[in-house]
Amino acid sequence: EVQLVESGGGLVQPGGSLRLSCAASGFTFSIYAMSWVRLAPGKGLEWVSTISDSSGSIFYADSVKGRFTISRDNSKNTLFLQMNSLRVEDTAVYYCAKKLDTFGQVYFDYWGQGTLVTVSS
Amino acid sequence: IQLTQSPSFLSASVGDRVTITCRASQGISSYLAWHQQKPGKAPKLLIYAASTLQSGVPSRFSGSGSGTEFTLTISSLQPEDFATYYCQQVKGYPLTFGGGTKVEIK
Numbered sequence: 394e395v396q397l398v399e400s401g402g403g404l405v406q407p408g409g410s411l412r413l414s415c416a417a418s419g420f421t422f423s424i425y426a427m428s429w430v431r432l433a434p435g436k437g438l439e440w441v442s443t444i445s446d447s448s449g450s451i452f453y454a455d456s457v458k459g460r461f462t463i464s465r466d467n468s469k470n471t472l473f474l475q476m477n478s479l480r481v482e483d484t485a486v487y488y489c490a491k492k493l494d495t496f497g498q499v500y501f502d503y504w505g506q507g508t509l510v511t512v513s514s
Numbered sequence: 515i516q517l518t519q520s521p522s523f524l525s526a527s528v529g530d531r532v533t534i535t536c537r538a539s540q541g542i543s544s545y546l547a548w549h550q551q552k553p554g555k556a557p558k559l560l561i562y563a564a565s566t567l568q569s570g571v572p573s574r575f576s577g578s579g580s581g582t583e584f585t586l587t588i589s590s591l592q593p594e595d596f597a598t599y600y601c602q603q604v605k606g607y608p609l610t611f612g613g614g615t616k617v618e619i620k
Contacts (some may be wrong), residue, residue: 405519428609430533430557432551437550437600437611437612437613437614438551438557438600438602438611438614439611440602440608440609440610440611443607452607452608454608455608462618486558488556491555493562498545498563498604498605499604500547500559500562500563500604501549501557501559502559502562502568503559503601504556504557504558505556506555506556507556508552
């Protein structure tokens with residue numbers, strides 16, 4: 394059974410940093426691209442970042458480019474999101490998501506339960 | 515690529531046929547997915563490649579369209595279908611979602 398478990402969320406002041414983790418199990422983590430998607434209060438889903446299986450290709454939303462860094466450790470089946478220079482508008486539940494196939498487009502077939510990040514003074 | 519969903523809110527009864535529309539600001543071929551999300555829960559993939567039903571998803575859900583206009587249809591709404599539905603394009607980066615359609619009980 395595929396499982397994605399996020400952790401690392403919490404309350405942080407504007408300008409602060411957090412590192413999110415996503416522990417994966419139930420599939421061969423190292424051959425699938427992974428992504429982060431967020432859901433802000435009262436808003437819709439927003440894609441944040443995607444990393445390829447080997448970390449050779451990385452993409453970011455303009456809203457987080459230069460502040461967030463996605464990475465992965467295939468030996469530990471874990472996905473990360475380092476978030477720096479946090480803003481109030483980064484407040485959201487952050488989900489990690491697995492790519493459906495090892496080829497083709499980045500459809501998300503499994504999502505974690507999410508971890509809440511609150512940026513407030 | 516911007517995705518515009520309509521309606522943003524829908525009130526329906528159990529047994530109703532429900533249709534949600536997603537329009538893309540430019541052609542995306544069939545690179546579209548539909549996700550369902552219930553409050554406090556993870557999103558769930560329903561449809562990918564515009565019309566392919568994800569494994570385990572009930573056959574009352576169907577998707578159609580290509581290019582710039584897409585639809586998600588629920589043939590007979592069930593109590594467990596009351597949720598928010600999002601379309602998502604995967605043609606290119608940045609990946610984008612529609613604004614969502616909240617389906618509530620009439």
